[in-house]
Amino acid sequence: MSPTYDVIVIGLGGMGSAAAHHLSARGARVLGLEKFGPVHNRGSSHGGSRITRQSYFEDPAYVPLLLRAYELYEDLERATGRQIAILPGGVMIGHPESRTVSGSLLSAQQWDLPHEMLDAKEIRRRFPTLAPNDDEVALFETKAGLLRPENTVAAHLQLATRQGADLHFEEPMTSWEPYKDGVHVHTAENTCTASQLVICPGAWAPQLLTDIGVPFTVERQVMYWFQPTGDVQPFLPENHPIYIWEDAAGVQVYGFPSIDGPDLGAKVAFFRKGEVTTPETIDRTVHEDEIKAMADHMAGCIPDLPAPSSRPPPACTPTPPTSTSSSPGTPRTRSPSPWPAGSPGTASSSCPSSARSSPTWPSPAPPSTPSACSTPPASPPRPPEEHARDDDPRPPRTPLSEAPQISPSLIATLPGDYYTDPEIFRQEQEHLFESMWFCAVRSADLAKPGAFRTVQTGRENVLITRGRKGELRAFLNVCRHRGARLCTEESGEVRRNLQCPYHAWTYDLDGKLIAAPNLIKMPDVDRVAYGLIKVSLREWLGYAWVCLADEPPSFEETVMHAAVERLGDVAAIDHYGTENLALGKRIVYDVKANWKLIVENFMECYHCATIHPELTDVLPEFADGYAAQYYVGHGAEFGEEIRGFTVDGSEGFAKLPSVSADQDRRYYAITVKPTVFINLVPDHVILHRMLPLAEDRTVVECDRLYAPEVVESGADVSKSVELFHRVNEQDFEACERTQPTMASRAYRRGGVLVPTEHHIGIFHEWLVEKLGGSHAGPVH
Numbered sequence: 001m002s003p004t005y006d007v008i009v010i011g012l013g014g015m016g017s018a019a020a021h022h023l024s025a026r027g028a029r030v031l032g033l034e035k036f037g038p039v040h041n042r043g044s045s046h047g048g049s050r051i052t053r054q055s056y057f058e059d060p061a062y063v064p065l066l067l068r069a070y071e072l073y074e075d076l077e078r079a080t081g082r083q084i085a086i087l088p089g090g091v092m093i094g095h096p097e098s099r100t101v102s103g104s105l106l107s108a109q110q111w112d113l114p115h116e117m118l119d120a121k122e123i124r125r126r127f128p129t130l131a132p133n134d135d136e137v138a139l140f141e142t143k144a145g146l147l148r149p150e151n152t153v154a155a156h157l158q159l160a161t162r163q164g165a166d167l168h169f170e171e172p173m174t175s176w177e178p179y180k181d182g183v184h185v186h187t188a189e190n191t192c193t194a195s196q197l198v199i200c201p202g203a204w205a206p207q208l209l210t211d212i213g214v215p216f217t218v219e220r221q222v223m224y225w226f227q228p229t230g231d232v233q234p235f236l237p238e239n240h241p242i243y244i245w246e247d248a249a250g251v252q253v254y255g256f257p258s259i260d261g262p263d264l265g266a267k268v269a270f271f272r273k274g275e276v277t278t279p280e281t282i283d284r285t286v287h288e289d290e291i292k293a294m295a296d297h298m299a300g301c302i303p304d305l306p307a308p309s310s311r312p313p314p315a316c317t318p319t320p321p322t323s324t325s326s327s328p329g330t331p332r333t334r335s336p337s338p339w340p341a342g343s344p345g346t347a348s349s350s351c352p353s354s355a356r357s358s359p360t361w362p363s364p365a366p367p368s369t370p371s372a373c374s375t376p377p378a379s380p381p382r383p384p385e386e387h388a389r390d391d392d393p394r395p396p397r398t399p400l401s402e403a404p405q406i407s408p409s410l411i412a413t414l415p416g417d418y419y420t421d422p423e424i425f426r427q428e429q430e431h432l433f434e435s436m437w438f439c440a441v442r443s444a445d446l447a448k449p450g451a452f453r454t455v456q457t458g459r460e461n462v463l464i465t466r467g468r469k470g471e472l473r474a475f476l477n478v479c480r481h482r483g484a485r486l487c488t489e490e491s492g493e494v495r496r497n498l499q500c501p502y503h504a505w506t507y508d509l510d511g512k513l514i515a516a517p518n519l520i521k522m523p524d525v526d527r528v529a530y531g532l533i534k535v536s537l538r539e540w541l542g543y544a545w546v547c548l549a550d551e552p553p554s555f556e557e558t559v560m561h562a563a564v565e566r567l568g569d570v571a572a573i574d575h576y577g578t579e580n581l582a583l584g585k586r587i588v589y590d591v592k593a594n595w596k597l598i599v600e601n602f603m604e605c606y607h608c609a610t611i612h613p614e615l616t617d618v619l620p621e622f623a624d625g626y627a628a629q630y631y632v633g634h635g636a637e638f639g640e641e642i643r644g645f646t647v648d649g650s651e652g653f654a655k656l657p658s659v660s661a662d663q664d665r666r667y668y669a670i671t672v673k674p675t676v677f678i679n680l681v682p683d684h685v686i687l688h689r690m691l692p693l694a695e696d697r698t699v700v701e702c703d704r705l706y707a708p709e710v711v712e713s714g715a716d717v718s719k720s721v722e723l724f725h726r727v728n729e730q731d732f733e734a735c736e737r738t739q740p741t742m743a744s745r746a747y748r749r750g751g752v753l754v755p756t757e758h759h760i761g762i763f764h765e766w767l768v769e770k771l772g773g774s775h776a777g778p779v780h
Contacts, residue, residue, distance in 0.1 A: 057103025090144025635666030
């Protein structure tokens with residue numbers, strides 16, 4: 001019997017991958033057939049970038065599709081962690097009556113899109129790379145930018161696979177015919193039946209759709225990368241917009257900022273100006289006269305791009321599209337794009353709008369095997385700064401340019417010295433622990449006025465106290481006289497004030513200086529100005545969070561947003577009422593490992609089947625290597641015979657009152673960067689706080705929180721405590737085993753991640769960005 005599906009999708013490029021994702025997200029049984037491999041470069045969804053814009057000059061009727069597409073870009077980025085859209089803004093340049101300008105203005109006005117009209121002088125002032133004629137104007141659209149087509153296709157395929165779609169690569173459709181209420185689809189290997197057929201063949205449309213009477217024109221299009229003659233800085237996205245530029249003859253060119261660094265330069269192309277062709281007969285050689293024509297055209301628009309008419313032509317070798325290398329000035333061809341081809345405008349400008357989806361991704365069971373389209377491999381990011389010394393006993397760093405190639409299904413990690421180098425740890429203290437919100441203490445630990453606790457936060461020691469009116473306050477734990485440590489104990493309680501044990505300078509619980517020997521003889525001393533240095537403090541989930549930054553980042557957009565990224569909204573974590581729970585057990589672990597190893601271990605479950613037998617008994621899906629954090633909104637379901645989140649699967653306690661029915665019998669995990677883990681189960685909450693003390697030492701405090709009546713009754717919580725205690729000991733042993741090898745020559749360039757660990761790669765990229773570094777990009 002032939003396999004039966006609800007829908008068969010032919011072609012898994014920009015449009016087909018989106019269709020497969022959105023259909024499978026709705027619960028449809030989807031078969032996807034692709035003539036080539038995943039994310040290939042034979043269609044129209046490659047080349048590193050595609051323009052996206054809302055003020056569509058072609059017709060205002062497209063705008064609603066584009067507005068929806070922008071929403072779906074954000075959904076796609078949240079669900080997969082991939083970079084999909086970069087939106088530096090864009091200019092549509094030409095004479096005021098040109099189609100590019102007048103059509104864009106019509107769309108912007110009709111749909112009330114954010115935009116500005118700029119004259120030539122203002123264009124040149126804002127964007128010095130551009131040199132319009134005095135009679136040219138531009139519509140500036142703030143939300144225009146570019147998409148990463150390969151990332152977009154890979155993300156759609158990743159989600160479609162995750163949602164159960166059956167994707168077959170290098171298996172083209174040979175024919176199809178109607179069958180009863182559906183279709184038969186034939187390949188060389190099989191015949192399949194479906195209720196509906198979606199055909200997204202790109203340039204192959206004229207061959208596959210000869211009977212439907214729609215004319216298709218397939219054109220050969222060439223993309224060019226030109227290296228700026230000077231510094232690449234003016235061409236980076238923060239300085240150089242995307243653009244579509246129409247000259248007096250109606251010829252349009254479009255271009256991009258330099259998003260891939262100086263090696264690839266700035267990409268330009270003619271807008272739909274190519275000879276008619278077919279996929280089989282396309283000329284894939286880029287000829288010298290084509291390079292010269294493009295360079296000559298750009299000379300009048302962007303003088304700092306090479307122009308053979310005014311200077312020697314750039315040294316370049318035409319590169320076929322199957323190559324992944326590039327040199328300054330290197331053009332490439334892309335396979336032709338049929339018009340129409342199922343989406344308005346440039347090849348992938350609105351692929352996500354091909355189908356609607358719900359605001360959050362569904363939570364299907366993980367596939368039995370990893371997706372064939374996982375996160376593209378990335379070379380290790382550069383350390384924040386090179387700091388080798390003549391007397392440095394460590395082996396010299398291997399230049400990243402010499403990093404070995406890795407298999408396409410793998411992802412490169414950070415280099416080993418990110419886990420061993422004191423200088424990198426110092427920078428982490430400065431840029432992370434002293435600049436972000438840090439979970440310092442459970443509020444209930446400071447129940448009475450005068451209670452205090454000291455917490456090491458980066459390189460600072462922070463003092464948190466409860467004032468006489470019941471409010472929590474935080475200060476640097478430093479006396480303003482001679483800098484002595486004010487409170488030397490980790491925790492304690494004072495009656496009315498805080499006194500320095502060195503010279504008896506005394507402060508009230510609000511931090512004001514109230515007494516000191518001979519202070520009455522120094523009437524000019526401002527007791528507020530010489531009070532303790534305040535530290536920002538917020539309370540959430542029953543914990544005090546502190547931030548040392550003079551201008552702290554938004555608490556809602558950083559700390560609370562972690563719950564949104566993981567669960568879909570903050571309300572989902574509010575159901576657990578964490579701020580009202582009672583501490584049932586606290587265990588402190590002193591782990592001889594770098595804090596990042598602990599974070600990475602917590603984020604993935606590739607190791608679960610190997611070292612967590614008790615956990616995988618309770619949560620069987622973890623044995624497949626897919627962590628709870630792999631899916632947005634997904635909670636790992638308890639095994640069928642499991643009665644509670646306990647070490648032996650026995651019954652735990654009553655479900656917390658506000659936990660919703662769909663959260664029952666499920667486990668959720670959240671990472672709040674940089675150093676907090678939150679574990680949610682129906683009857684209690686487990687919260688880990690990390691205190692990184694050195695590049696190879698991290699203290700972890702683990703709180704088990706239960707309903708107050710459970711703790712007050714003296715109920716035995718040991719079985720639920722024991723489960724995660726074993727998990728922690730197993731994890732920390734693995735981290736301590738890994739820490740020494742980070743200094744090995746074998747790990748100098750780092751290791752690799754498998755597809756199910758792709759979110760660790762995202763964590764690495766976030767870390768390097770916070771440290772002010774840059775990601776080196778994919779290794780080919």
